[in-house]
Amino acid sequence: YTTNGQTLRNIPEITQELRKELKLPYKYSDGIQTTFQALLYADDTALHELNEENMEILLWTIEKVSSAFGLKLNQKKCAHLSVNWSRPIHFTDGNKVPRALTADYLGSLLQHQADPRNEILKRLAKAAYGRNKLNKFWRKSSLNRRRKLLIYESLIASKLTYALETVPFPEGWWERLDAEYYKGARQILNIDTTYGHMQKNQERTNSNEEV
Numbered sequence: 001y002t003t004n005g006q007t008l009r010n011i012p013e014i015t016q017e018l019r020k021e022l023k024l025p026y027k028y029s030d031g032i033q034t035t036f037q038a039l040l041y042a043d044d045t046a047l048h049e050l051n052e053e054n055m056e057i058l059l060w061t062i063e064k065v066s067s068a069f070g071l072k073l074n075q076k077k078c079a080h081l082s083v084n085w086s087r088p089i090h091f092t093d094g095n096k097v098p099r100a101l102t103a104d105y106l107g108s109l110l111q112h113q114a115d116p117r118n119e120i121l122k123r124l125a126k127a128a129y130g131r132n133k134l135n136k137f138w139r140k141s142s143l144n145r146r147r148k149l150l151i152y153e154s155l156i157a158s159k160l161t162y163a164l165e166t167v168p169f170p171e172g173w174w175e176r177l178d179a180e181y182y183k184g185a186r187q188i189l190n191i192d193t194t195y196g197h198m199q200k201n202q203e204r205t206n207s208n209e210e211v
Helices: 012-022 052-068 117-133 135-140 145-161 173-189 194-199
Strands: 038-041 044-047 102-105 108-111
Touching (some): 117 135, 117 145, 117 173, 145 173
Antiparallel strands (some): 038 044
16 A cells, blocks of 8 residues: 555455445454454465455455555565456456466465466575575584574474464465474484485484474
């Protein structure tokens, strides 16, 4: 949103307009709607609908109510992700909402077919990059291992796990996440991988579970 200096906390006016336009039994309490069609978080908004007509009503209602508070949508930053829709969605001024295959929302990557693998791959790449950047720090720092692990949890592990309780994981992908997490832990603890033990003809005693 762009604003004229005003800020909003809750906008029950949007819910009231939607009750009228969609003829749905909307209820509003402490910012939570019982019918899930819109996520309003600070100045980031995500709309969800199974019907193109209702999606436009949702969008137009937000535009209408926002304008009363001096707010307006930045059309260039909006994105239309659809699974089976062929008809475009329009703003109230007639401009089309730009179509996209992916969009960032609250730091997460949304995909038009609700496939979480791109989001997981992005997190794995970020964690690996951060872990490798800190490798010299792990080796040279005088901090004890406990402190290093706390830093690792704060800076790297959080990138892997933030809000993942809402993501439906494909089979085998939790293992990939675990493997990346334990790579960092092994670097800090200076522990070989099980493959490293095999290369040295040693017994595989340092599995992820044991680490």
